[in-house]
Amino acid sequence: MEPQLTQRPALKRGCRLSTIEPLLLIPEGALRLQGPGRRILELCDGERSLADVIDELQAEYASAEPSKMSGEVVAFLKALAERGAIEFL
Amino acid sequence: MISPPQALIAEVTHRCPMHCVYCSNPLIMQSRENEMPTGAWEKIISDAAALGCWHLHLTGGEPLSRNDLPALVQAGRAAGLYVNLITSGLGLSRERLEQMVEAGLDHVQLSFQDSIEESANLFGGTRAHAQKLKVAAMIREHRVAFTINIVVHRGNLDRLESMIALAEELKADKLEIANVQYYGWAVRNRANLLPTRAQLDKSLPIVAQARERLAGRIRIDFVLPDYYAKYPKPCMGGWGRGVMLVDPAGRVMPCHAASVIPGLTFENAREKPLRWIWEESPSFQRFRGSDWMPEPCRSCDRKEIDFGGCRCQAFLLASNAEATDPTCSKAPLRQRLEQIVTEANSPLADVPPSGAWVYRIDPPVLSS
Secondary structure, eight states, X not given: OOOOTTSOEEEOTTOEEOSSXXXXXXXXXXXXXXXXXXXXXXXXXXXXXXXXXHHHHHHHSTTSOHHHHHHHHHHHHHHHHHTTSEEEO | OOOOOSEEEEEOOOOOXXXXXXXXXXXXXXXXXXXXXXXXXXXXXXXXXXXTOOEEEEESXXXXXXXXXXXXXXXXXXXXXXXXXXXXXTTOOHHHHHHHHHHTOOEEEEEESOSSHHHHHHHHTSSOHHHHHHHHHHHXXXXXXXXXXXXXXXXXXXXXXXXXXXXXXXXXXXXXXXXXOOSHHHHHXXXXXXXXXXXXXXXXXXXXXXXXXXXXXXXXXXXXXGGXXXXXXXXXXXTTTSXXXXXXXXXXXXXXXXXXXXXXXXXXXTTSOHHHHHHTOHHHHTTSSSTTOOTTTTTOTTTTTTTTSXXXXXXXXXSOTTSOOTTSTTOTTHHHHHHHHHHHHSGXXXXXXXXXXXXXXXXXXXXX
């Protein structure tokens, strides 16, 4: 299911970022986060909408092409939703 | 280069108020007198994190039989670990739960023995079911991930649908339905526990349908009984590959059952550095990789998939820990398994369990 830009992505209960390594800890193990992965998830606080998350990332990574970045962020979050690590509120 | 462990299974005590007929604890348990104090556990937890572990699983026995669980949760979080409590729920008061959540507990795995009270209490050897229902509601009030675990077998596999309904009612994030694995006390009760092939066949579509119906709400793990498998399970993800278990007295092992294997000496984390135990100790090296493998494992194209199956099971079924796991269809001693499975499926065995259960008993108290 395609997430809407107005929805608010959030880590699911039982999933959190490691305070030590670039890892997303989940009940079954851990996922290693590369590139902006960690930053994306920090923004997924259940308060910001998906549109807000993309806007903030675009401001922070000014050199990235906007439409490409937006597609990559959505794909990344969808993949994590399929793993049960993210929900869209 | 030996890759680091991902998970530390901390078997903090063997004491338990439950007496489950399939308990995976060893038949010879550590008594309370041999249990390590808080400080020793804290050091092991921090050393395991330094070695590369991500997860700390606090288990037992019933881990809540110790009164220092909040301190151990705290130690796990301080070391950067994901902390999971595996519990029967007995002894979990609101106050203790709040202390642990405050200390950073990430996940609680609560066991049920069945979906209906009478038989749950029979299989658990304790009147615990009603209390577990209360504990489940209490857990759900806190921001902690919640998994319900139900061990299934001949005596309850037919109630799979009501078990799934129970997990929905209790609002679990995940339901783990695990067929009994035949180690420890379960071996003693195998004739009463091993399901029939018909029961198993019936269970598969029920799980598949529930997964579809509950997608996005409750994840369902289903652990198949390997006695009915074509290939063995990759036990613990391979010997000394991803998991280290520390028993109540500090002995470090590759799995729950390894103490059944004769001739292995397990090092103690209070006496030797954890890194050396993981990387170099003879017990961890013994079945690591594929050099130890006999044929047909050695030249099998699945040797990096199932890592030769389970060494403890090989010992329990074939009396030889080096043998090909008899749950493998290619195993020379597969016949031993076939015989057990045939008996379980014979019309004569198709009667309700006789009730002659062997219950797990607590470790004896050593008098001084």
